[in-house]
Amino acid sequence: MQLKLKFRVRLSLFHLELAIDHNLDVGEFMMKKYQQFISLVLLAIAANPTFAADAAAGKAKAALCASCHGQNGISMLPQNPNLAGQKELYLVNALKAYKAQTRKEPTMNAMAAPLSDTDIANLAAYYSSLKP
Numbered sequence: 584m585q586l587k588l589k590f591r592v593r594l595s596l597f598h599l600e601l602a603i604d605h606n607l608d609v610g611e612f613m614m615k616k617y618q619q620f621i622s623l624v625l626l627a628i629a630a631n632p633t634f635a636a637d638a639a640a641g642k643a644k645a646a647l648c649a650s651c652h653g654q655n656g657i658s659m660l661p662q663n664p665n666l667a668g669q670k671e672l673y674l675v676n677a678l679k680a681y682k683a684q685t686r687k688e689p690t691m692n693a694m695a696a697p698l699s700d701t702d703i704a705n706l707a708a709y710y711s712s713l714k715p
């Protein structure tokens with residue numbers, strides 16, 4: 584690809600006029616920029632947690648849940664459900680329902696209220712990855 588650049592520089596102090604016609608080969612330059620752009624897009628996708636739930640981040644968040652659902656998602660208390668090995672989508676849906684209060688249970692409504700969609704995805708990825 585060829586790009587014609589025209590520069591016109593006027594140095595009035597010296598009453599001098601310079602006209603520069605320059606042929607710049609932008610092929611390689613544009614290709615480099617394009618490659619940089621593509622790698623930036625890929626990086627943004629990789630860094631975006633909505634594209635891949637992060638079980639490690641979920642594990643960190645799950646510290647809040649362990650007192651009721653157990654250290655490894657196996658509850659020590661008879662009234663609390665196990666979460667280990669539960670279906671990931673089920674966990675996502677359950678937490679979203681608690682957050683939206685379409686599933687009503689005061690404890691879990693309160694626990695789910697501050698969770699973001701990312702938190703929910705990460706928690707679901709974590710608990711579903713545990714051995715039931």
Ligand code: HEC
Nearest residue numbers: 645647648651652662663664674677678688690691694706
């Ligand atoms: C104070 C105790 C307590 C804490 C803390 C707690 N939960 Fe719960 N959780 C419960 C109880 C009790 C239920 C059963 C509620 C019901 O009947 O809907 C439950 C239900 C759930 C369910 C639905 C399970 C199913 O089989 O439908 C999910 C998912 C869940 N909790 C996730 C979490 C997560 C994630 C956290 C931490 C952010 C958390 N819970 C913190 C007590 C707790």
